[in-house]
Amino acid sequence: xxxxxxxxxxxxxxxxxxxxxxxxxxxxxxxxxxxxxxxxxxxxxxxxxxxxxxxxxxxxxxxxxxxxxxxxxxxxxxxxxxxxxxxxxxxxxxxxxxxxxxxxxxxxxxxxxxxxxxxxxxxxxxxxxxxxxxxxxxxxxxxxxxxxxxxxxxxxxxxxxxxxxxxxxxxxxxxxxxxxxxxxxxxxxxxxxxxxxxxxxxxxxxxxxxxxxxxxxxxxxxxxxxxxxxxxxxxxxxxxxxxxxxxxxxxxxxxxxxxxxxxxxxxxxxxxxxxxxxxxxxxxxxxxxxxxxxxxxxxxxxxxxxxxxxxxxxxxxxxxxxxxxxxxxxxx
Numbered sequence: 001x002x003x004x005x006x007x008x009x010x011x012x013x014x015x016x017x018x019x020x021x022x023x024x025x026x027x028x029x030x031x032x033x034x035x036x037x038x039x040x041x042x043x044x045x046x047x048x049x050x051x052x053x054x055x056x057x058x059x060x061x062x063x064x065x066x067x068x069x070x071x072x073x074x075x076x077x078x079x080x081x082x083x084x085x086x087x088x089x090x091x092x093x094x095x096x097x098x099x100x101x102x103x104x105x106x107x108x109x110x111x112x113x114x115x116x117x118x119x120x121x122x123x124x125x126x127x128x129x130x131x132x133x134x135x136x137x138x139x140x141x142x143x144x145x146x147x148x149x150x151x152x153x154x155x156x157x158x159x160x161x162x163x164x165x166x167x168x169x170x171x172x173x174x175x176x177x178x179x180x181x182x183x184x185x186x187x188x189x190x191x192x193x194x195x196x197x198x199x200x201x202x203x204x205x206x207x208x209x210x211x212x213x214x215x216x217x218x219x220x221x222x223x224x225x226x227x228x229x230x231x232x233x234x235x236x237x238x239x240x241x242x243x244x245x246x247x248x249x250x251x252x253x254x255x256x257x258x259x260x261x262x263x264x265x266x267x268x269x270x271x272x273x274x275x276x277x278x279x280x281x282x283x284x285x286x287x288x289x290x291x292x293x294x295x296x297x298x299x300x301x302x303x304x305x306x307x308x309x310x311x312x313x314x315x316x317x318x319x320x321x322x323x324x325x326x327x328x329x330x331x332x
Contacts, residue, residue, distance in 0.1 A: 025096065025157035027201040028067035028080055029208045029224055030316060034153040035079035036228035037320025038327070041239070046324075046331040050075055050145060057142035063088065069224075075149070082150035085143075095123035095147070096154045099163040100257045101277040102265065109250050120160065121249045124151045128247065131330050149323065156319035158260035158311075159196050161253045165275040169195030169264060171283035171290040172272070174298040176202050181294065188282035189290045198300060199264060203312050206305055228320075235317035242318050243325035252322070259311060267307040270296045 026034070042050065054074040059065075059081055067080040086093050094117035098109060113119035118126075130136050130144035154160050159168040166172050173181035173191035176198050181191040193202065208227045245251065265272055272293065275286060283290035 025154040025160050025200055026316070027204065028069065030157075030200070030204050030312075031079040031150060031153045032067075032069070032072065032076050032224060033204075033208065033228040033231060033316050034156075034319040034323060035076040035149055036225055037232040037317060038149070038152075038323035039073075039075050040229070040232060041321065041324035041328075043328045043332070046327040049331040050327060053138070053141050053145050054078060057139045059146075078146040079149050079153065081146045085146075091117075092123075094118055095151065096120055097160040097168060098155075098253050099168065100161055100253065101274075102162060102164045102261060103274045104257070106254050109253060120151050120155045121253055124148065124155065124249045127151070128326070128330070148326070152323040152326065153316075153319050155249065155252050156256055156315045156322075157199060158256045158264050158315070159199050161256035162260035162264075163277075163280075164265070164272065165278055165280045165286040166289055166293065167196070167280060167283065169199065169260075170197075171280075171293060172196070172298065173290060173294045174198060174300050176300050187284070189284040189288060190282070191290055191294065195264065195268075195298070199308075199312070203305060203309055207309055207313065228316075231313050231317050232320060235314060235321075238317075239321040242321045246322060246325035246329045256315070259315070263308050263311045267304055268298055269300070269304070270298055272296065 025031070039047070039050075051074065058074065059077070063081075063084055064087065065080070065084050069077075082092070082096070086096075094114075098112055098119035098121055100109070100112050104112075109119075109121055113122050124147075127144040127147040130140055131148065136144070162168065164172075170190065172195035174193050174195055175181060176193040179193050181193055184190050184192050208224060275289070278286055280286055280289065
């Protein structure tokens with residue numbers, strides 16, 4: 001299967017997901033790379049506790065899994081569980097992101113994190129409290145650990161910490177190399193490829209080993225693990241600085257937000273104006289935001305990929321380093 005076809009399959013498979021606001025980050029490969037990097041940097045106690053907790057309460061075999069990779073250990077396999085769990089607990093959807101409007105200045109995140117729904121910052125805080133509480137049940141601790149592994153990845157995806165009335169770029173149709181946007185839902189006016197999907201999957205597929213979404217081979221999984229090792233080694237000199245504040249979730253969100261402005265939006269060939277913030281439930285809202293963005297005819301190719309791939313790789317490495325530091329602080 002060729003690279004362009006693989007990207008098409010993955011983006012098409014994610015088309016229905018783009019209806020939900022900024023819900024899926026990094027795709028299978030991205031989240032698994034974060035987990036592999038983190039696992040390599042756990043101290044012996046944190047590694048032992050993580051293994052015991054996950055093995056004591058394994059993932060429900062009846063849960064439908066989008067990521068089909070076999071042969072992963074429990075820690076790495078857990079990295080994508082939270083996306084699948086949303087099908088069972090849709091109320092957890094808002095836990096995967098925080099919609100900070102473009103143009104917002106650093107400050108209190110409370111206004112962007114509704115008490116009724118929560119956001120990734122509050123969700124991380126809550127799940128870390130569960131892990132630190134020895135009175136919680138084995139199942140609650142295992143679920144909390146799986147959420148933490150996943151949400152640390154989510155918060156480092158720049159488009160999970162920003163919005164332009166476009167649901168984190170889900171409502172920005174783009175041509176990605178030779179893949180033109182196609183409408184996936186007429187009522188909601190959702191398109192694929194879109195900017196969010198490119199950051200979740202497309203950019204990573206250009207530097208990480210491509211996989212067949214249905215049945216990746218053991219060799220492809222081994223290559224993905226090797227890619228995680230390469231990324232981790234490339235940024236190893238910066239790990240200590242990244243790990244200095246292992247629970248500064250609000251700072252991580254603002255950092256991602258600023259990267260979204262500088263790179264995700266800032267490197268687009270056709271500049272997108274900052275919208276006046278308003279509630280958006282689908283890409284048909286805000287005066288048909290997706291249709292307006294479609295008319296811009298954003299075409300993303302080699303130039304955009306060269307500008308953004310280093311940022312994606314750094315964010316994956318940073319997420320892995322910080323996830324390890326967080327778990328090491330819980331189990332020193």
